[in-house]
Amino acid sequence: MTTATKMATDAAVQIGKEKLLRLYEQMIAIRLFEERVNDLYTRALMPGLAHLYIGEEAIAVGVCEALQPDDYITSTHRGHGHCLAKGASPPLMFAELLGKEAGYCKGKGGSMHIADPATGNLGANAIVCGSAGIATGAAYASKYLKNGRVAVCFFGEGALGQGILYEEMNLAQLWKLPVIFVCENNSYNEYTHFKEATAGDVAARPEAFGIATHTIDGQDVRTVYQTASRYIERARRGEGPAFLQCITYRYHGHHVGDIARAYYRPKAEEQEWVTQKDPITLHGQWLMDNRMADRATLDAIQEKLVKEMDAAVEFAVNAPYPDPSRVTEDIYA
Amino acid sequence: MTTATKMATDAAVQIGKEKLLRLYEQMIAIRLFEERVNDLYTRALMPGLAHLYIGEEAIAVGVCEALQPDDYITSTHRGHGHCLAKGASPPLMFAELLGKEAGYCKGKGGSMHIADPATGNLGANAIVCGSAGIATGAAYASKYLKNGRVAVCFFGEGALGQGILYEEMNLAQLWKLPVIFVCENNSYNEYTHFKEATAGDVAARPEAFGIATHTIDGQDVRTVYQTASRYIERARRGEGPAFLQCITYRYHGHHVGDIARAYYRPKAEEQEWVTQKDPITLHGQWLMDNRMADRATLDAIQEKLVKEMDAAVEFAVNAPYPDPSRVTEDIYA
Amino acid sequence: MPDAATATVAPPRDATKEIGFGDAVREAIAEEMRRDPTVVLMGEDVAEAGTTFKVLKGLVEEFGPGRIIDTPISEVGFTGLCVGAAMTGMRPIADIMFGDFLMLVMDQIGNQAAKIHYMSGGKWNVPIVIRATMGATRRSAAQHSQSLHAWPSHIPGLKVVVPSTPYDAKGLFKAAVRDNNPVVFFEDKISYTKVKGLVPTEEYVIPLGVADVKREGSDITFIATSSMVQVALGAAAMLEEVGISAEVVDPRTTWPLDEETLINSVKKTSRCIVMDEGYGRYSVAAELAQTVQEGAFYDLDGPVRRLCAMHVPIPFSPALEDVTVPTEKQAFDLARQMCNR
Amino acid sequence: MPDAATATVAPPRDATKEIGFGDAVREAIAEEMRRDPTVVLMGEDVAEAGTTFKVLKGLVEEFGPGRIIDTPISEVGFTGLCVGAAMTGMRPIADIMFGDFLMLVMDQIGNQAAKIHYMSGGKWNVPIVIRATMGATRRSAAQHSQSLHAWPSHIPGLKVVVPSTPYDAKGLFKAAVRDNNPVVFFEDKISYTKVKGLVPTEEYVIPLGVADVKREGSDITFIATSSMVQVALGAAAMLEEVGISAEVVDPRTTWPLDEETLINSVKKTSRCIVMDEGYGRYSVAAELAQTVQEGAFYDLDGPVRRLCAMHVPIPFSPALEDVTVPTEKQAFDLARQMCNR
């Protein structure tokens, strides 16, 4: 049989049908969630800014499905996908995005600061690379407390511009900490192509610190899952940190308001990614090609999630705002 | 003839006798200057802290002799050697170290902040790696103003721990700025061996940014001079930054007060460097072996400089302190 | 104490065109760049994008990417680079998108730029302008809403500008660019779109260190900065209705600080409320209040009071964020109470 | 407003041994490390070297390099790491050798540690202690001599400690380690060697947020912090000679701030001088002065005055540096003038 089919069956065997379907379901969940965020925002129901994760779902899902519930993640301004993939509940997410009392952070954090101890989410961060220290510190604590947890630090390639990343990579490798640096390289730092901001070769940077580094197709959820699993278990064994560069693309603007994008990236480029490299379409097709699911099964998954997400939105829209008196609570523990 | 002698004659030809003697003289000047700093400090005539450059002279001299008078340098807490090598006058240096009005900074800067526009010295800096931005910025200005100047950023290997270094290396390479990062690797960050603080391979770090990188013997002044010359002219031609890692050793303590050093570095190690790898002894011997100078010539150089330095110390010791009223001058330009 | 460096007289207010607060900053930058080829501006997405706030739209078209420069996301890196460039013949403007990010670059600003002139015995100058934003109520949450002008104001060697009108923003920005010292220039994000005003068509520069009386009054003085000037003016209008005459004084720069104008106003009115959108404690408001009390104590009818951002990390929810910023109503009520009417 | 987190009663002053200021800090760290295995300390040369100031000498021998941890020269890196470790089950102490280096880590302290509890709706805690030094006159020049406690004091979510005696340093440090919030702890370098004092042999903890009256008096109040407490006490002794009774009040923490004790003292004495070694403008002194004026205005006999570090980058030359720090003589003269005697 061809190598392609062989690799496919290998993946099928190694990953297992249940997980393969789970990967699909989780990506759909994020996609549907973000489509509703887009809608809520354009309908002026969501305050602040909305940075959509659409197009990058395979990374959050592939990585987080390789983690244990009590493992840690840190997230970014584009963090909805990471939070959901780590187990966040959509109603509480939407409620937070709308600034409601029922939200994960009682409306105090909003889209860029979703945090939840129950799912090991140390928090999204609105400072680019601002959580590299937090993730490395969580890994430090895991090693010190010997609780076997691994910490994943998600960040965009723009974070390569921040010095803290190099300080933390040095500490992580020096002390063999169980932290995985996951670089989501979607080619753009806001409205600037990363090549105009990044000298040399991205992967060579973590390698220079002696960190195990791997560049992968961020649109292939199975590859992300299998690669992440390998490095996460390696870290768990005490063999140190890893750096995964996942090549991906954001379909929408830097934030919802970023409509006219032609001045910084060609429409054709967007089209190519959306039509040729969509992680959900690709994995759905693969599932069908490998007889793991038929169209009906996939549609059923989608239908179920659509209902769930619509209910979640409704919950959030109807949820009350916090009472203004709450503003002075939670400043100090 | 043997490769050793061949290389020797090559150097002799390429560098030329005058410059070869100049390299020797400059190293002696720094050594004699620092010996007097040590003496002044132990006699409690010098306030603050004194970080001696003894043992590392070949780097400052080799690099600065490859620079033009209007090229720029930035220096560190261990900066006396850099300042002298770039042309600072000993009397004004000693005066500054003693906090006298006649000093380079009117006594306001002291040992860690010698600065002098006349010699292109942008200033020593008491923040580890604090001048990486300043040097890169000077290189940026040189390129923008097309004045053909090159900027050299001296720093110890401890500066590899500071994130700013990576941000500046990225900018320097991205914009092809004429800045040379000179890393003086003397193996110790204060009282900690750099291997306990530095993951991976030092040279791989700048290389990861695409920067031309070279690791050399920092005790061989001819090698330093020739390598520096090559990269400085390359930068001047607009071909971008370079990173030189110079392997060296500080003979004395981190500062003069650091006497009992056995707990962090073995006496034998110190002895080996002092006896086997002294840049002045080695170059002096080489000059004699290659008939560039005889013992008498070298002794004459030393005598002349001893007189100069003793006079400089006397000038500084007798110079008046600034009037207290000067304290509020120079806050704003 | 106006600075020699920028002591040109402000022109009469025969303003002849209306522009927005952001336009004023852009015009100042454009005029100074035309005037002086050593002026460049660098930051994240400042060129084609014209910054996140679109304030610099059009500049790259006129001056090219060699002078309006997009950088990596390296606030420390490009600010440090600008410090070195400023020492060696240029007048760079470092653009810090959100003032909150100043926390990343305080070493370059406070340990380097602020001290280089002094440490070098006056030999090196650092004519850099650090542009930063301030102001809340944009639902940007705790890391994108702070007003941190208190920090640089605390450090000798820096100058700090907190303009409130297009006229002031333009004239002061030009002075900042021409100043031979590091200047941190704070722009209120809400004012970009909300505040419009008249500016002269001919060129003018406003010296740093000269306060401006935005409204004359006799019963109480509002010393207000940046975004709070509009709020104070609104409160003053409300107070007029109830027969209280409020004066509104805008220091315009926190350093140099025009103590005399502030103190004289309070000596006249005998009452003072300081309004500032920064946090209230260990702050700009604390300094302005204390300065007035030291200078006008014997004329004061009661303690100088403060109205500032609530002492909390700024919350995301509109329901919460809106109560963290001082309002006209709060200023009105407090002033009334202080005047016992 | 003492904190629940640390509200244990301070023991009577039946102190039974004399130790130095640095010893007090070391003892507090050692006791807390024995008590709680999740307490670790990291920084540059803190282990074998025991820090540049030798204050931690001996700790690595007792606790090992796994708990007294030498780091690379990465203040941002290890402070950020400590923030994450604090969120996930540890109580780390980040050691910032010279307080001036806080400028490098303000983002991790001010944008991260200070805000995480609030931004997460109270779900995550950050029980980290950031140790930093302060104080001049060591001839260390502008980048190694600042007292930057005003900056963290300005940011909600942080607590800030500025102890002046071994007794306070030990008791407050223990409270800081047990506190569930980020605490920035400032240690005066000169006090390490110059200040000795009695501490109880038995364990004690001093709650954060309780000021201490170091000396009772009736004519004038010195509100003094850290290094300035000794100077104020010296001035008080000189004033006694001329028949002026001075009270010395030490807030001990700038946040939480025990406003009541400060205000009550000034209500009693009717005069106040605030002494702090930080810069005077936009500062700790400005806040303490303004707090007292708001609270005790009608009892004040004249304006509250400030004695602080001169507003200059700290110079190297002894001839210059010595005039930048307030002296007993200056305090004595100003107090006399304020008391018209």
Ligand SMILES: Cc1ncc(C[n+]2csc(CCOP(=O)(O)OP(=O)(O)O)c2C)c(N)n1
């Ligand atoms: C320190 C800092 N600088 C700048 C910003 C503004 N900003 C927010 S997102 C962003 C671009 C980030 O690009 P990247 O890291 O590639 O993430 P992506 O948006 O592509 O997912 C910038 C510059 C910020 N939030 N923090």
Ligand SMILES: Cc1ncc(C[n+]2csc(CCOP(=O)(O)OP(=O)(O)O)c2C)c(N)n1
């Ligand atoms: C940001 C910062 N952190 C810490 C220090 C304290 N310090 C001064 S010198 C030094 C060691 C520097 O080692 P290295 O860079 O190798 O230079 P060397 O002393 O070996 O020449 C340290 C930690 C400092 N000055 N600045």
Ligand SMILES: [Mg+2]
């Ligand atoms: Mg990106």
Ligand SMILES: [Mg+2]
């Ligand atoms: Mg070294």
